[in-house]
Amino acid sequence: MLHDLELLAPAGSMDVLRTVAEAGADAVYLGGKRFNMRMLRPEFNFSDEELARAVKYLHQEQKKIYVTVNNLYFQSELAELKDYLCRLADLQVDAFIVQDPGVAEICRENGLNIPLHASVQMGINNVQSALLLEKNGFSRVILTRHLSLQEIEAIHRESNIGIEHFIHGEMCISHCGQCLLSSLMSQESSNRGRCRKPCRWTYRMSGLEQGGSDEPQYYLAQKDLCLYPYLQQLITAGVSSFKIEGRMRSREQLAMIIGSYRRALDRLRDDPDNYQPLAQELKTLEENSIREFCSGSLFKVTDKGDIGLDGRREPAWNTSARKLTALGEMDFLTPAVEKLSSPARTELTVTVADLDGLQKMLMQEVDNIIITLDSMRQHQHKIELEKLKPILDAHREGQPKIFLETPRIVTQKDIKAVYRLKEWADSSGVDGFVVNDLGSLNILKSERWSLWTGSGLNVANSKSASFLQNQGVERITVSLEISAEEMKTLLAQQLPAEIIVQGPMTAMITDLCLIQTALDGSPDDCSQECMQAHPALLDEHGQAYKIFTDYRCRNYIYYPQERCLYPYLQWLAAWGAKSVRIEGQHYPPKLLTRVVYIYKQAVQESRAGLRINKEGFERLLQLFPNGLTGGRFSCQHDIKVIE
Incomplete structure (x- = not known):
């Protein structure tokens, strides 16, 4: 050798x-x-x-x-x-x-x-x-x-x-292929060779119970390998x-x-x-x-010692955060009736994070429910499969269909949990799985249930979809990095596509505990701060990137604004979207119920060939005062293009 x-x-x-x-x-x-x-x-x-x-x-x-x-x-x-x-x-x-x-x-x-x-x-x-x-x-x-x-x-x-x-x-602090921060902030995608290096910007940490420095620091700037x-x-x-x-x-x-x-x-x-x-x-x-050197993850999980926090040896980058503009009432577009005269049977899917959310959605007459297994410590709830089984048994072969979503990141040390999930599924009434990595797909493919892909596989074209369909995938979640024009072109290929239309957007996933980094603590001396704090990174404009922590202590950094494609639902239906999804796993029950009701009405109007009501969009703007965005989908939209 x-x-x-x-x-x-x-x-x-x-x-x-x-x-x-x-x-x-x-x-x-x-x-x-x-x-x-x-x-x-x-x-x-x-x-x-x-x-x-x-x-x-x-x-x-x-x-x-x-x-x-x-x-x-x-x-x-x-x-x-x-x-x-x-x-x-x-x-x-x-x-x-x-x-x-x-x-x-x-x-x-x-x-x-x-x-x-x-x-x-x-x-x-x-x-x-x-x-x-x-x-x-x-x-x-x-x-x-x-x-x-x-x-x-x-x-x-x-x-x-x-x-x-x-x-x-040079190293990226984010898990490979899972960083959308540059794409969302600058419209320049790191997955398309155009990263603007937002991980090399300074941020302030907010929302910690135990304090920490208020000075701008390079929280995401990893040392070289x-x-x-x-x-x-x-x-x-x-x-x-x-x-x-x-x-x-x-x-x-x-x-x-x-x-x-x-x-x-x-x-x-x-x-x-x-x-x-x-x-x-x-x-x-x-x-x-x-930069200084580190050894990556060969011997330990990434921690503060692997970060050039003070920026002394960080090269200057000529990029910076931009002041975000949120969607407003004028962003609601009314399509021409003759363009969208054919009613489309688009399904409504909702993602939840616990059994309470599942029970509430079972009463909402949605088409599909996805239960995510990426449980977050801040929510202080975790799916227990044995408690889920009686609910699935009661709804066996009924509506809505119920899916379990595997974690976004599954390393070799995590893989046993997916094997256990398959063993459990053999005797459950689950309708299928949503997978976010090729390993989970390879383990879970079976004629006994359906397989969908999640956003973690970032599908942006029909050839990628064909590759996955050849592995047994029945429905594809379309990449969050697609513009309206590209979406129309993609859906014209008649893919079994699901579009995420509402919810927080994960901008980055990292093994680094940002809270311990800010508190000058070590991973071996965890303060459990994530269980009670509401941490966020603040950019130079004070825009907050919320941080959530899963039960494997990975950090998920969220974009300051929530994704909302409500103004474009009628086009998505006309272009052939099989289903649209609300990512509701972070929503309190009352908020989730309201959001689902708004989208359910819109989907029903679309199925009937009616124009979607603008009032639903106005209610969403009120429910999310921190701002909604169409993200990459709407940043380049042009009426002549998307109609």
Whole structure:
């Protein structure tokens, strides 16, 4: 195995590519001018002619070239994406690095036999996700940087897929693929290569019972990753490809970094029994880094020590929060009757977080109820499956249909809970599951119940939907990052699509306990502050990003405004939405009942071919004084487009 180790380097130009190859990289990853995760800096991407030269050069040097095709793609981009993939295949690149499973579907349909590597943005956290990808033609997974050594080893032991891991460079504090903060705040999506780095802004902490600093601090600014001291442990855990971050780094810096890791891996290969990391090499890496280093999640959960809280070594970013504008009465659009004359049978789905919410929704005549298993400590309730079973038995094969939603994040250490859920489901009356990761999907797929996807899988095009439908999924939750124009184009593909039309939007999920960070505490000395406090991060405009904590102590950071697509319900129905969903798990019972009543009336009016009443929208504006937003859906809307 030691002779099969790969040192994988980034390159943003031909000069850098030659430099890292000469410094000892076994393979190089890079992006073209389209469809990759560095779209804000096009000068660090390769033209088609440069790609051809890069392939020729690296293959002459007996090295490999991997091309990043790792964006989230919209329906309108698929035709051009297919042509681009075919051109790359003709160049004989050695692999595609992929975030959107729609790329795999395009490759399958067009007979492109290029190896597929699952991007870190795909959020591969557990062995079942790896097994599903392996079964669907992927040869390698780039694991997230939120796994321990033991979890990495388990994924390697229980699968045959290649394991790649980042060992050096900048880190995101958010779980991979689950950050919408840049997308919602600036309309520039981190999942589409245009992140504006809101995790590198300063925030103030509010709402803590025990005080804490009121000074602006860099609560989300994680230190850089450096795993130079732990290469031997990573090899033992099963990592075979060691990846350096930094396609925008200078050739000099990359030459130094690649050289240090090359020498270490060579010494490991030549004399593994006597290998020791060299203190001088580590010192050189530290002296040439802007930020301090951390070891990610290899040995512990991310904590305050992994954050550059004071910002002393944080580079300046020319981005900042914007003052948000909320929806108002003038945002209610009345569609032309002739445009929407055909009544549509759109279902209404409601998400709840406890048995009380379930009981209330059973009396509301909604079509589907989703019970989320991402219970939050602040609500001080947690679903007990044994208490749920009698309710399900009483409604077996009745209306509404009842689904359980798996957590947004399921790492290897969490996966046993999904297996237990499947065992419980075998004797329950549950109608189905809503899954947010590929691992939960792989475990729970069965002919005995329906499978839907949640927003965690971020589906934005029909090819991604087809990939999931081929795994047994019956209904797709559409990405929150889609504009009205893209939504119309997507729904024209006649997908079984559900649209989230109301509720708080999770902007980021992180393992970091922000409360303990603010209180200068350690994770081992938990104050349980989250059980009574109402914490929030405040940006420079005083806009509050509420923080909720689940029972695994993960933090969920919410956008200041709630999503509301009530003004657009009639268009969604006319375009073919199968169902619309209210995310009501954070609403008190009285508020949830009011919101559901408003939407239920609107859905009934739509089914009857009537115009939706503006009064419902006015009531929603009154119920949510902190502001409602259409988010990405309405920020680009144009009447001529969406009609």
